[in-house]
Amino acid sequence: MCRLQDNASAELTRPCVVYQELHAHHANREAFRTLDMCTLPTTGPANTAIKTLPQQCGEAAAEEERVDRARGARIYKPNSWVSKRDRNALDRLLESRKLGFYAGVDPTAPSLHLGHLLPFMVLFWLYHHGHRVVSLVGGATARVGDPSGRLTSRAKTAESVHDINFKTMFAQLGGLWENVEAYGQRHGYQDSSNGTRELLDNSSWLDTLNILDFLKLMGNGMRLGTMLGRDTVRNKMEKGDGMSFAEFTYPLLQGWDWWHMYRHHGVQLQIGGSDQYGNIVAGMDAVKYIAQNSASDGTGSQTPEWLDAEGKVKEDMLPMGLTVPLLTTSSGEKFGKSAGNAIWLDRSMTSAFDLYGFLLRSSDDDVQRYLKLFTFVPTDEIGRVMGEHANDPGKRKAQHLLASEVLELVHGRDEAVKTRKEHELLRAPSLASLKRQDKTDASGESSNPAASGAESTVLPYSLVVNTPFSRILYHAGIASTKSEGARMVAKGGVYIATASAPGGDSKLNFHQVGVQKANGVADYIIDGVMVFRIGKWKVRVVEVVEDADFDSRSLHAPGWDEWKAIHPQK
Structure with missing residues (x-):
């Protein structure tokens, strides 16, 4: 007889098993190898080719090994x-x-x-x-x-x-x-x-x-x-x-x-x-x-x-x-939800960048369990990574491993590598990696590796110079209203970048935006752009161009028509 804890009134009278008993064995590949293909343990890397026992030891040894491996695949543990x-x-x-x-x-x-x-x-x-x-x-x-x-x-x-x-x-x-x-x-x-x-x-x-x-x-x-x-x-x-x-x-x-x-x-x-x-x-x-x-x-x-x-x-x-089990996070939230919304596996519904970011935000209490449940990473490697993570949690090495492994499973190896690079660029970006680029490759996609991670917009000079940060957030479309922009600044969730040294390849340093005087905002225009960070991950690049250039490109920004109506001579 078996009974699930979350359904105490229902019972099974035939064999059933519970998944949480399975995952502890998955990384020991040789112990869970199939029932008619016998293998020799490998001591090399995880992707080392595996030889079959019939070729090495004969059929009798292979059969004995097969049974041993199958015993290792038993899906149970005490007190289950x-x-x-x-x-x-x-x-x-x-x-x-x-x-x-x-x-x-x-x-x-x-x-x-x-x-x-x-x-x-x-x-x-x-x-x-x-x-x-x-x-x-x-x-x-x-x-x-x-x-x-x-x-x-x-x-x-x-x-x-x-x-x-x-x-x-x-x-x-x-x-x-x-x-x-x-x-x-x-x-x-x-x-x-x-x-x-x-x-x-x-x-x-x-x-x-x-x-x-x-x-x-x-x-x-x-x-x-x-x-x-x-x-x-x-x-x-x-x-x-x-x-x-x-x-x-x-x-x-x-x-x-x-x-x-x-x-x-x-x-x-x-x-x-x-x-x-x-x-x-x-x-x-x-x-x-x-x-x-x-x-x-x-x-x-x-x-x-x-x-x-x-x-x-x-x-x-x-x-x-x-x-x-229906997984929940350590805080009790349903796994796979973000602010009540599902995290989809279709890139048109949840981008690879956002999926990676969701997994990257996994708590330290959850990440080891998720690595065992959602990846093929061997348990000994998971243990090693968790040890390194404990020594320097700020690098979030375990979370990066989880995110890249799940991305590879869901979207393929190339997309996983690309998305990891995008997140690493946003963690310590340079101006060159974030500046808006109009060049595209043969597929029509941006050649900027951080393009999907850092959204870009263009603003006319007059909407930026001598304008408070809260108003710039509105003009750039980061805030839907001027009052929302003011609230974002007041709550301390907006950061502005400065360059650590001259040149586009220098790393950017982010500083929390305060209630800044409008006449000091222009100091944050670096090589024609301003770089905002909203929260921990969302980066917005604002290219600042001459007013005439903005109009000649038929661009639009919230508040631009109103500004021109007030300043007709300019």
Whole structure:
């Protein structure tokens, strides 16, 4: 029996495991290598090529090594939420053969967000250790809406919006898997040791599902008392806006997904967040019931491989669930949110620079845990980096490692390297690295490596000289109103740069802006630009040009038309 702490009323009577028990093993790659590809430990760098034991020691030694490695992959630890009996059931399976796992997501938005990564990280590790994995996009179930963890029903989405969300998320997952392949290779995972992976859409079978077949094969085995007792149903009916029939049947559709993949793709284990606990339990009930009754209903001409001689599902073929926690930060905030907004994995919704910055702001209390959960960095290297970080926390070395590793996983190696350089430039920028450049490369992108990190704008000289800083913030679009600019200055969150030495390559030093006299502002124009920093990371470069040049370029700035109306002779 196993019980999740955040769902004390729900129990599993079949094997289940909890994700937090898995991550401690992931970095010991040889201890978690696949079940039929044996490896020799390597003593070199993480990306050292791994040799197979059959080539070195013979098949007998290879088999012995395989079992040893599989034992090292056991997903349990003392005092966990899972009973030893249940842990042993999964351990035996991991030692005996490859397993099929799946994790799914409904395209209720056009992109995955950072919180979605956790269950998929489990898939990534299992794939690199030789197992079969399926990433499922709920093209059909998104039209119904998962009520798990909600007190209000999801707003209806137009079909055109749903189609866009599905297409973009499906493509995003495909690209993410390509990054996983390259990221795994850099950390020493070889193609020969990988398992198999598929990206599926449940519309391909649910759109053609006959309602009578659905009721005949699954309906008789799903008891209303059990379904009404689920936390999601009780909470929504007692505390929320009630539950529709469509929402009530959502776990059954998800269970049918599992049954389809169990039968056609060998998927035995579902991975989901702890909010999916009830759906996973319902799915296990559904798969077991259909597996034991489908043959007698004429869907198969011979006894399926998952049944024993008595017509029951074999012990080693029972469906299982693996839950991952819904992560929160050490301060109690939901991970993957910034000021209540999701951190998206699509660059058009959350830029690579902003994603890097979000991870860079991880607290010292959280960063070690995040490195274990969201990267392939070996645990010994994580320990070394954390030691260096403790000696000089100001450099945020652990946070930079976390941010660059996650960026590589999400957006690829090149983007991760580029974005890290951008942040390093903004940490100790020079004027040359930040000045506005009009040159573009062959792709049409700015040739300035800090271009996406430091926004630029142009102001006429008359809006800057003899103007208080609070007003310049408004003219530059940094503040939406003049009063907001004054508040920003009063709160001490605005900084202005000075050059440490003559020349564009000298580093800039930032000083907090005070209530400065207007006639001293021009002293901060360095080689034609002013450089502001808002808070810790946001840098804005303001190029100051002659008034006539500003007008000849058909540029506009807040307050410029008003200034010209007041000073018509100028």
